[in-house]
Structures are given as C-alpha cells and as structure tokens.
Amino acid sequence: MFQHIEAFAGDPILTLNEQFAADPRADKINLSIGVYLNDEQRIPLMGAVAAAEVRLAQSINPHPYLPMAGLPAYREQSRRLVFGEGQGERIATIQTLGGSGALKVGADFLKAWFPQARVWVSDPTWDNHKGIFGGAGFEVGTYPYYSPATHGVAFDAMLAALRALPAGDIIVLHACCHNPTGADLSQQQWRELALVVQERDLLPFFDIAYQGFGEGIVEDAFAIRYFAEQNIPLLVASSYSKNFAIYGERCGALHVTGKDADEAQKIFGQLQSAVRKNYSSPPAYGGRVIATVLEDQQLRAQWEAELTAMRVRMKQIRSELYAQLKAQLPGGDFEYLRIQQGMFSFTGLPVAQIRKLRDAHGVYLIESGRVCLAALSSAGVAPVARAVVQVMTE
Ligand code: LMR
Numbered sequence: 001m002f003q004h005i006e007a008f009a010g011d012p013i014l015t016l017n018e019q020f021a022a023d024p025r026a027d028k029i030n031l032s033i034g035v036y037l038n039d040e041q042r043i044p045l046m047g048a049v050a051a052a053e054v055r056l057a058q059s060i061n062p063h064p065y066l067p068m069a070g071l072p073a074y075r076e077q078s079r080r081l082v083f084g085e086g087q088g089e090r091i092a093t094i095q096t097l098g099g100s101g102a103l104k105v106g107a108d109f110l111k112a113w114f115p116q117a118r119v120w121v122s123d124p125t126w127d128n129h130k131g132i133f134g135g136a137g138f139e140v141g142t143y144p145y146y147s148p149a150t151h152g153v154a155f156d157a158m159l160a161a162l163r164a165l166p167a168g169d170i171i172v173l174h175a176c177c178h179n180p181t182g183a184d185l186s187q188q189q190w191r192e193l194a195l196v197v198q199e200r201d202l203l204p205f206f207d208i209a210y211q212g213f214g215e216g217i218v219e220d221a222f223a224i225r226y227f228a229e230q231n232i233p234l235l236v237a238s239s240y241s242k243n244f245a246i247y248g249e250r251c252g253a254l255h256v257t258g259k260d261a262d263e264a265q266k267i268f269g270q271l272q273s274a275v276r277k278n279y280s281s282p283p284a285y286g287g288r289v290i291a292t293v294l295e296d297q298q299l300r301a302q303w304e305a306e307l308t309a310m311r312v313r314m315k316q317i318r319s320e321l322y323a324q325l326k327a328q329l330p331g332g333d334f335e336y337l338r339i340q341q342g343m344f345s346f347t348g349l350p351v352a353q354i355r356k357l358r359d360a361h362g363v364y365l366i367e368s369g370r371v372c373l374a375a376l377s378s379a380g381v382a383p384v385a386r387a388v389v390q391v392m393t394e
Contacts, residue, residue: 028362048303070095092268099239107136177210177342180370249286324385361387
C-alpha cells in the first residue's frame with residue numbers, strides 16, 4: 001500500500017535543529033532555529049508569563065472547547081497589539097496555532113475566495129512560506145528583496161517587480177525583522193510600497209513574528225498600521241512564540257481588514273469555517289496566559305520591560321560579534337551585523353563554509369547562511385568569531 005511513499009528530505013530548519021540535539025559535542029552552538037536564548041543558553045520563562053500561569057493555576061477549571069475563533073479576550077488584545085486602538089469593528093481577528101497556523105488558515109481562506117490569484121514571497125524568505133501557500137494550492141513566485149552588496153533591501157528591484165504583477169495577486173510581506181535576512185524597509189519605503197499596492201490593487205499578507213524584537217512594539221507594527229490607515233485591505237499573521245517565549249503553546253492570530261463592520265463579519269465567519277476544516281478550534285492554555293498578561297496593566301508593563309531587555313541583548317550581541325570579527329579579520333565585510341535587525345542576519349557565507357562551521361566547529365547555521373544571533377550568548381561570541389574567521393580564511 002505505502003510502497004510509493006518517498007522519504008522526507010527533511011526541513012532545512014527543524015531537521016537541522018534535531019541534528020544539533022543529537023550532536024554529542026559539549027561545546028556545540030546552535031544558531032540555526034529562530035529561538036531566543038538568554039545568556040545562560042536557555043529559553044527564558046518570562047516573569048510576566050510565569051505570574052499569569054500562577055494566577056491561572058489558582059482556579060482549577062474543566063477544559064471545554066474554545067470557540068472556533070478562539071478566546072474573545074485574546075482576539076481583542078491581539079488586534080490592539082498589532083493595529084493599535086481604533087478601527088476594531090472592521091478587523092476580523094481569530095486565535096490560531098502560532099504564526100504558521102495563521103498563515104495556513106489565511107491561505108485556505110484566500111484560496112477559497114481568490115482562487116485565481118498567485119502568491120509572491122520575497123527572495124529569500126522563510127522556507128515554510130512556500131510550503132504553506134503551495135500546500136494550500138497556490139502557485140508561489142518570488143519578488144527580489146535582498147541586496148548582498150548593501151546587506152539591505154533591493155528596494156528598486158522589489159518595487160519594479162511588484163509593479164508588474166496583475167491586480168488581485170497576493171504579496172507576502174515581513175512587517176519587521178525580515179526572516180532570514182534581518183533587512184527591513186524604512187518607513188519611507190513602506191509608504192512608497194503602499195502606493196504601489198494601491199495602484200496595482202495587490203493584496204498584502206503581512207507576517208509579523210517578531211513584534212518588539214526590532215525597534216519596539218509600536219515601531220515594528222508601523223507598516224501594518226500605515227497600510228490599514230490607508231484603507232488597504234490586508235491580512236496579518238501574528239505570532240507570540242518569540243516575544244512571549246511561548247513557542248510550544250502555539251499562540252498566534254490571523255487578522256483580516258474589511259471595508260466596514262459588515263464585511264468584517266462575513267470574513268470572520270469564513271475564517272471560522274477555515275479553522276473548522278483544519279483543526280476545529282485552537283488550544284486554550286497559551287491563549288489564556290497571553291490574554292491574562294495583556295489585559296493586566298502591571299503584567300503588561302512587566303512583559304514590555306522584559307521584551308525590551310531581550311531586544312537590547314540582541315543588539316548588544318550584534319555589536320560584540322561585529323567587534324570581534326573586525327578585530328580578527330579587519331578586511332572582512334561584517335556590516336550586515338550592524339545594518340540588519342531582529343533575531344537574524346544573513347552572513348552571505350557559502351554553503352561549504354556553513355558546513356565546515358558545523359562539522360569542524362560545532363557551530364550550526366542553516367544552509368542559506370542565516371544566523372540566529374538571538375541564540376548567541378556573550379560567552380559564545382569569541383568561539384563563534386574564531387570559527388567564522390577560520391572557515392573564511394582557510
Ligand atoms: C525559524 O525561522 O527558525 C523559526 O520561525 C522556527 C520555524 O518554525 O522555522
């Protein structure tokens with residue numbers, strides 16, 4: 001029966017992470033998967049999250065199904081975090097299984113109602129974008145995004161490609177902390193892009209998985225809020241995995257803006273239909289934790305302060321690594337560490353060097369050359385810098 005089934009080639013991120021776990025070397029360093037680790041090399045349990053969990057544990061309750069759309073308080077808080085105050089009545093928001101679940105439900109919704117559209121993702125992008133949209137039945141193409149020469153966004157090429165798309169096509173945009181490059185548009189560039197989206201009647205689908213990791217909660221949501229203010233119809237997949245360090249609880253949200261409350265209600269109904277066909281309703285625990293934090297003034301302030309500390313640490317690690325690399329290889333181009341932001345940077349190292357880093361030095365990066373700086377401790381900076389310089393100069 002199953003003889004024709006082919007072996008799974010593995011996932012470039014998750015399979016490598018499993019390979020790292022199985023690596024017996026004591027001094028191995030995992031800079032592959034997008035997970036924030038503190039300086040002790042552990043996923044932090046944020047104080048605000050722990051406090052919310054203690055509160056929840058004080059009342060032991062049964063475990064009913066959540067509604068298809070998830071917890072109302074979670075949905076409300078999630079919308080506010082992404083869009084700010086106002087406009088609520090024209091935004092349909094549902095709780096999802098992480099950012100991936102939001103992308104999947106959004107993709108199914110779009111395929112049902114825009115069956116002819118094609119989906120365009122940045123080149124490069126998070127690998128799973130192609131998997132999720134392709135899996136939902138879309139033809140997926142790419143638009144130029146990254147300039148290795150400047151380590152920034154190839155904005156003119158990006159705009160030119162988007163200008164050439166047919167009306168109604170869907171473009172996937174990273175709202176902040178682009179994965180995998182860490183190269184983001186400036187606010188002025190977002191404004192220019194909004195004009196093109198309006199002129200060409202494109203449908204933007206924002207992915208915001210790192211809100212608060214770039215410049216701040218409000219700053220990182222700039223593009224989404226600006227596009228929404230311009231009344232551009234849009235979708236957003238948001239995730240709490242990283243900014244609440246609540247990876248395994250699978251907490252995300254999908255937002256779709258309608259033109260008014262009536263349209264938003266219809267969209268909301270269709271999103272629930274898409275959820276029902278995927279997993280019926282989301283899990284409750286993580287959603288309750290997040291709603292508890294975001295609804296409580298004191299816990300929310302604590303969470304924001306902890307998130308700020310994580311962001312500051314990532315920036316600090318970037319400058320420490322930059323300084324060490326520059327000191328050891330003054331002619332090397334390590335500007336990417338200073339220009340790019342968020343968890344990731346794009347090293348531009350060829351695959352052969354990435355493999356050597358892994359095999360000879362126990363330093364794991366994914367083969368695209370993406371490095372997760374959020375997983376590097378200050379003690380790890382020196383060995384990583386030494387290993388990188390060694391593979392670059394051998
Ligand atoms: C990543 O990009 O490493 C993370 O978002 C984890 C994942 O699911 O790929």
